[in-house]
Amino acid sequence: MTDAPGKPDLLDILACPECKGPLKRIDGGKKLLCPACHLAYPVTADGVPVLLSEEAENHEPGAA
Numbered sequence: 001m002t003d004a005p006g007k008p009d010l011l012d013i014l015a016c017p018e019c020k021g022p023l024k025r026i027d028g029g030k031k032l033l034c035p036a037c038h039l040a041y042p043v044t045a046d047g048v049p050v051l052l053s054e055e056a057e058n059h060e061p062g063a064a
């Protein structure tokens with residue numbers, strides 16, 4: 001499954017619920033990272049981002 005041309009990129013309209021900042025795809029699109037909060041939001045198998053802070057994982061840069 002790839003992004004179809006002409007399909008609006010969800011990342012253009014999605015924002016971190018914590019800081020309202022832009023999100024970035026990680027793990028091949030399976031998660032959305034907020035670089036400002038160091039939180040990674042899960043994306044369901046259907047490609048629906050779960051932008052709930054209680055569902056987010058800490059994603060500390062450089063953490064082991």
Ligand SMILES: [Zn+2]
Pocket residue numbers: 016017018019020021034035036037038
């Ligand atoms: Zn954030």
